[in-house]
Amino acid sequence: MFQPSNHSQDASSSALMQVDPKENSIVVRDEMQNGRFPQAQTILYNSKKLQEDLHVLGMKIKHHEDNIKFLKSHKNKLDDSILDLQVTLGKYHSSTMPNNENDAHYSNQSEDETMEQILQHEKSGAGILCRLKMSHGTQISHLSFTNDVLGVVATLGKVDDDNLGRLFSEYLGVETMLAIVCKTYEGVKALETYDKEGQINKDSGLHGLGASNGKELDGRFLVFCLENLRHESQKPYCGEFVVDDPQRRLDLLKPKLPNGECPPGFIGFAVNMINVEFTNLFYLTGSGYGLRETLFYNLFSRLQVYKTREDMVLALPCISDGAISLDGGMMKGTGIFSLGNRNNVDVRFPKLSVTSTLPDNYIDTEKQLKETKWKREKMLEDMKREQALLDAAKQSFERKKEEFVKFLAQSSAYASQVMI
Secondary structure (H helix, E strand, O other): OOOOOHHHHHHHHHHHOOOOHHHHHHHHHHHHHOOOHHHHHHHHHHHHHHHHHHHHHHHHHHHHHHHHHHHHHHHHHHHHHHHHHHHHHOOOOOOOOOOOHHHHHHOOOOHHHHHHHHHHOOOOHHHHHHHHHHHHHHHHHHOOOOOOEEEEHHHOEEEOOHHHHHHHHHHHOHHHHOOEEEOOHHHHHHHOOEOOOOOEOOOOHHHHHHHHOOOOOOOOOOEEEHHHOOOOOOOOOOOOEOOOOOOOOEOOOOOOOOOOOOOOOEEEEHHHOOEEOHHHHOOOOOOOOOHHHHHHHHHHOOOEEEOOHHHHHHOHHHOOOOEEEOOOOEEEEOOEEOOOOOOOOOOOOOEOOHHHHOOOOHHHHHHHHHHHHHHHHHHHHHHHHHHHHHHHHHHHHHHHHHHHHHHHHHHHHHHHHHHO
């Protein structure tokens, strides 16, 4: 079934190469000359038998090594499938209850609460825009300077778990959470205009709206222009999507340790843990990119999420774009650690409601996840059994090699006596 591996061939061949055919022929010739041919024939037979035994054991070692390699490859594929299915079902955590009484008010973040948090920043661009939306409702899309606005970053995504919402908002920071997202540069220009001297026109755009409501816009505000996210560090994701995923999550390569295994505790990528509202899910820029592969890929890139800080630290060799852990660990980039207590950012992504969490094929996906986990367990049992057989074959090979070396020494000593 399998061809011998180089390692095993080297192991078995190293012993076989110690046999010198000329030496054996000398023994046979001398034995024949002295009338001791039967004894010489026995030496040759035993030598050939030992070589054949070593060859068979070497083939067994190769067979079990190939089996383990095959099983490990399939186990890794099952690991990837399990991670993808867990992301689809929103099973990112084992427990996300508040750590203490001070954290209790952070549970069950809703869309209304997110909106209230934004409105607390009443003199920000996001605060003014959201107040306009509350007062004008759907008519906001017909206003000249807002018809190209998709919304505020904090309102464009939801999370399945409130703890993730806290971590993501802390990672991005308040300024980014309050950033306004426009489809094109025309929308950016409409938010703020300038006079001939280059000074901001306080009577138009968001500045004019804020002044008319007694909430004059204070300081700078961040705006993302989706069609212009083309810089090398901001370019959209151009790869494939997870097959049959209604959320069109990105098919990113899972991190791998030097041994080829996925790091323990790895949960997924932050960009795929954001749920995009159905109304925006199929929005595409003029270049054909959606919200996840433009805005959220720009914000998170390949930020990895782990269960614990310990898991995150063990995975350092395969972290390229930062990582966070569910217990508060945070890396902003390769070699950039964020230490200390958590910062409670007051604007967070809302949590999905129970009904919106369940996809149409939830039961089938749940069943598929259980079956995949069962296959993985069976694969681990097969790997364990093959490893035991491999260890036994290696031990037998070593014993047989020692026997062969001892035989060669005895044959050499006998040949020396005969030649005297």
